Amino acid sequence: MFLIRHDAVAVRGICYGQTDIDAAIAYTESAQKVKAHLPATPAVVYSSPLKRCAKLAEACFPAQHIAFSPELMEVNFGDWEMKPWSEISRASIDRWAQSPTSFQFPNGEHLLAFQHRVEAIYTELTGLPQDTCVFTHGGVIRLMQALRANEPWQNWLQTPAPFAGVVELTG
Numbered sequence: 001m002f003l004i005r006h007d008a009v010a011v012r013g014i015c016y017g018q019t020d021i022d023a024a025i026a027y028t029e030s031a032q033k034v035k036a037h038l039p040a041t042p043a044v045v046y047s048s049p050l051k052r053c054a055k056l057a058e059a060c061f062p063a064q065h066i067a068f069s070p071e072l073m074e075v076n077f078g079d080w081e082m083k084p085w086s087e088i089s090r091a092s093i094d095r096w097a098q099s100p101t102s103f104q105f106p107n108g109e110h111l112l113a114f115q116h117r118v119e120a121i122y123t124e125l126t127g128l129p130q131d132t133c134v135f136t137h138g139g140v141i142r143l144m145q146a147l148r149a150n151e152p153w154q155n156w157l158q159t160p161a162p163f164a165g166v167v168e169l170t171g
Helices: 027-035 051-060 090-098 111-126 138-149
Strands: 002-005 044-047 132-136 166-168
Touching: 002 051, 002 138, 027 051, 044 051, 051 132, 111 138
Parallel strands: 002 132, 044 132
Antiparallel strands: 002 166
């Protein structure tokens, strides 16, 4: 399974998760970069429905059916969405840091709910052919890496998930 993260977004210093914003880089340019690391014709292509992933998937595989799955979306940060990180209280960020995999974002998604929805799609995806391509987000990629390694998600929170990067899950 190949996990592909969207390219950098058009906002900087802003908390975004499920806000549907475009990438800052032309999708055709990002597609050229990631396609070098992907099978030419994958058996299955899945994508988050958020346009920064969906448009990249379509640029990479324009002639292929793409299954859009809301389970592949990034976490919903609720009241934090589209706020500058500098405007989110230090106390709130500290509470998140104290329980980084079980925090409830104000009026947003609880991280345990995020974990359950990603585990559900991960289970579905692992039953598909090995050359499945999945266009998604950094949080989803880190959680899927933890699931593949059979380790606590918390162990993977600092693992890099570069923009327009490809992670191949094997084994």
